[in-house]
Amino acid sequence: MAVILGPFSSLELEKYGEGLLTEKPRVVSVLCSILERSVQKNEKLVRASKMKDVITMFHASEAPALSITKYIERIFKYSSCSNSCFVVAYIYMERFLQRTGTCLTSLNVHRLLITSILVAAKYMDDDCYSNGYYAKVGGLSIGEMNNLEMTFLLSLDFKLHVTMEMFGKYCQQLEDVGGHRVGHFIITKTFQTLKDDWTK
Numbered sequence: 001m002a003v004i005l006g007p008f009s010s011l012e013l014e015k016y017g018e019g020l021l022t023e024k025p026r027v028v029s030v031l032c033s034i035l036e037r038s039v040q041k042n043e044k045l046v047r048a049s050k051m052k053d054v055i056t057m058f059h060a061s062e063a064p065a066l067s068i069t070k071y072i073e074r075i076f077k078y079s080s081c082s083n084s085c086f087v088v089a090y091i092y093m094e095r096f097l098q099r100t101g102t103c104l105t106s107l108n109v110h111r112l113l114i115t116s117i118l119v120a121a122k123y124m125d126d127d128c129y130s131n132g133y134y135a136k137v138g139g140l141s142i143g144e145m146n147n148l149e150m151t152f153l154l155s156l157d158f159k160l161h162v163t164m165e166m167f168g169k170y171c172q173q174l175e176d177v178g179g180h181r182v183g184h185f186i187i188t189k190t191f192q193t194l195k196d197d198w199t200k
Contacts, residue, residue, distance in 0.1 A: 025083045028076050030174050031090055032069040035109060039068070042103045053103045057151055058115070063106035064139070071110050071138075078137045079129060081121040087170055088124055088162055089116035096155050114138035115148045123160045 046053055053059075064071070076086075093116045097104060104112070114134060121128045135145035153160075 024073060024076060025086075027083055027086050027174060028072055030177055031086055032072050034090075034174075034177055035072075035104070035113075036068050038104050039106050039109055043105050046103060046105070053105060054101050056100060056102055056108065057147065058102075058108040058111040059105075060107050060111065064110050066110070066139075068109055068113075071113060075114060075117055075137055079117065079121065079134070081117065081128070082125050084167075085117060085120040085124050087167060087174065088120040089113070090174075091162055091166065091170055092116040092119060092152075092156065092160070095159075096152060099155050099157075110138070111140070111148055112152075114140070114145075115152045118145070118149060119152060119160065 066074070072086075093104075093112055096102070096112065096116070102108065114137070118128075118131065118134045131145045131149065132142045135142045138145065140148070
């Protein structure tokens with residue numbers, strides 16, 4: 001998938017490892033911020049509504065000790081995937097949450113992250129590490145990684161294509177969040193649907 005980088009240069013989507021970028025790109029920092037705020041807002045919503053979240057195999061019995069930021073930074077450091085994969089992975093995560101009716105929380109965000117980035121890397125990049133390698137990076141067994149990937153793909157109905165228009169839309173939203181302009185939409189849009197469903 002070709003990616004036009006020019007209009008979204010502030011996200012630093014240049015491919016890591018090619019000498020163009022040696023530190024954590026802006027897109028990773030912005031994604032960390034979005035996911036952390038999403039988890040906080042969603043867990044507050046779940047507590048306030050007194051509704052039980054939809055439990056999937058992505059849910060852990062307790063929240064991992066490693067923060068979302070540290071976890072994404074670890075994936076970035078060791079995966080060597082293109083930085084555009086983080087945008088595509090975020091698109092995949094939203095698709096999964098919308099299709100399954102699941103709420104993003106501290107119990108499922110880590111497994112959804114490693115799985116969505118793995119799937120995005122396989123779809124986007126010419127070279128990609130194996131599931132076994134990603135399992136080690138994500139702190140999972142190879143069996144868990146394989147099962148998570150297949151469950152994720154089935155939930156998306158194997159529809160992984162992202163149009164240039166969709167990619168550009170999400171890049172713009174990420175830039176807006178990074179610039180503190182209109183971040184509310186991207187953070188809450190998926191989960192407002194859940195809230196509406198609960199109150200019907």
